[in-house]
Amino acid sequence: MKTNKDGSTITIPVANGRPGERAAWLLGNRAVCATLPLPPKEVRRLVLLGAPGVGKGSQAELLHLWCGACHLSTGDIFRAAKGLPPGERTPALESALGCMARGELVPDETVIAMVRERLRCLRCAAGFLLDGFPRTVAQAEALERLLKADDLPLDAVLDYELDTDQIVERLAGRRVCASCKDVFNVKDKRAAAGICPHCGGQLYQREDDRPAAIRVRMETYHRNTAPLIQYYRQRGLLLTIPADGTPAEILERSVAALDAHPHPRSANPNGSASRAG
Ligand code: AMP
Numbered sequence: 108m109k110t111n112k113d114g115s116t117i118t119i120p121v122a123n124g125r126p127g128e129r130a131a132w133l134l135g136n137r138a139v140c141a142t143l144p145l146p147p148k149e150v151r152r153l154v155l156l157g158a159p160g161v162g163k164g165s166q167a168e169l170l171h172l173w174c175g176a177c178h179l180s181t182g183d184i185f186r187a188a189k190g191l192p193p194g195e196r197t198p199a200l201e202s203a204l205g206c207m208a209r210g211e212l213v214p215d216e217t218v219i220a221m222v223r224e225r226l227r228c229l230r231c232a233a234g235f236l237l238d239g240f241p242r243t244v245a246q247a248e249a250l251e252r253l254l255k256a257d258d259l260p261l262d263a264v265l266d267y268e269l270d271t272d273q274i275v276e277r278l279a280g281r282r283v284c285a286s287c288k289d290v291f292n293v294k295d296k297r298a299a300a301g302i303c304p305h306c307g308g309q310l311y312q313r314e315d316d317r318p319a320a321i322r323v324r325m326e327t328y329h330r331n332t333a334p335l336i337q338y339y340r341q342r343g344l345l346l347t348i349p350a351d352g353t354p355a356e357i358l359e360r361s362v363a364a365l366d367a368h369p370h371p372r373s374a375n376p377n378g379s380a381s382r383a384g
Contacts, residue, residue: 132179133187135224147175149370150234152259154241154250154344156335157267159324160278160316161350162357165290166267167238169358176234179225181218181242182207210320212242212327219249230257243331247338263368264339265361267350271325278321282310 130138151174155163167178185207188200196204199220203213222229222240229235241247254261280293282301286308291298301310315324339345346364350357 129177129179129183132177132225132228133184135184135221147233149174150232151176151236151365152229152234152254152262153365154237154261154264154339155267156264156332156339157350158269158271158274158328158332159321160274160281161267161269162277162354163238163267165354166265166357166361167236169354170236170361173358173362174234176236177228177231178236178238179228179240180238181221181240182238184221185213208314208320210315210323210327212331215243215245215249218242219246222250223253226253226257229253229259234262241335244334244338247335261344262370263346263365264335264344265364266336266339266345266347267357268347269350273351275321275325278316278324279318281316282312284308285311 128141131140151170153170153176155167155170157163164178164180167180170176171178185203188196189204191200199217203217206213218240237250241250277292282291282293282298283289284291284303284306287303287306289303289305291303291310293299297304298310302308303310314320336345346361346368348357348360348364
């Protein structure tokens with residue numbers, strides 16, 4: 108824990124085993140990122156779409172290594188908020204955590220307000236990889252307004268597609284390391300003992316990966332998020348990526364699709380971008 112000048116406390120989030128990484132996104136206004144990404148030669152501002160469990164999070168991490176843009180997951184913000192002392196959780200946040208545990212969507216107003224508080228991350232000169240936001244047409248419209256106001260056009264929307272049975276199997280077998288947050292499958296022999304093979308941390312199952320919550324999340328995806336495919340197709344931004352195979356194979360497809368996609372240019376390629384943090 109660190110203390111602000113006004114005496115309030117800051118919890119340092121640990122992303123990928125590195126304290127303070129993506130703090131501006133995970134904690135919002137008060138926080139400063141431990142390391143600031145360097146502006147790349149070509150800024151990428153991407154949205155990753157796909158049903159829960161399709162592997163968007165893993166792809167976002169790999170795309171981050173490829174282009175330098177930060178992996179911005181709204182689900183990660185809620186998971187980081189679970190670690191806050193109860194006194195620091197607003198009623199809206201408490202109710203959001205309840206929605207999350209049941210596998211339901213958090214209300215649009217709450218999520219949009221949270222993203223608006225983190226505009227610095229969307230303006231970051233390194234670009235961004237949005238994962239799990241937008242999830243409804245109302246959220247997509249809000250994002251479009253926020254980006255337009257700063258002349259920061261989206262480059263593309265990667266839509267990861269996988270057969271539903273394979274997705275359910277992946278989700279039910281997913282285990283996360285409590286320490287470094289790495290993700291494994293129970294079928295992975297290295298993870299069979301429930302211990303992270305990378306850092307020795309305890310592996311656990313996310314509460315929203317339990318069967319009842321998985322069913323709700325899949326239904327919610329088809330009802331609320333699938334319409335975004337059409338939304339972004341109409342805007343010429345949609346790139347459909349088959350999500351079967353290894354993470355490296357899926358990354359290769361993603362990069363090939365991005366390379367073949369025209370890169371929209373704004374009047375000012377970096378917009379009003381500044382480094383977040
Ligand atoms: P994820 O890690 O993206 O699967 O998100 C975990 C949970 O957080 C979801 O099941 C929702 O309860 C909540 N959540 C994350 N992002 C959003 C969003 N953009 N809109 C509504 N709820 C969200």
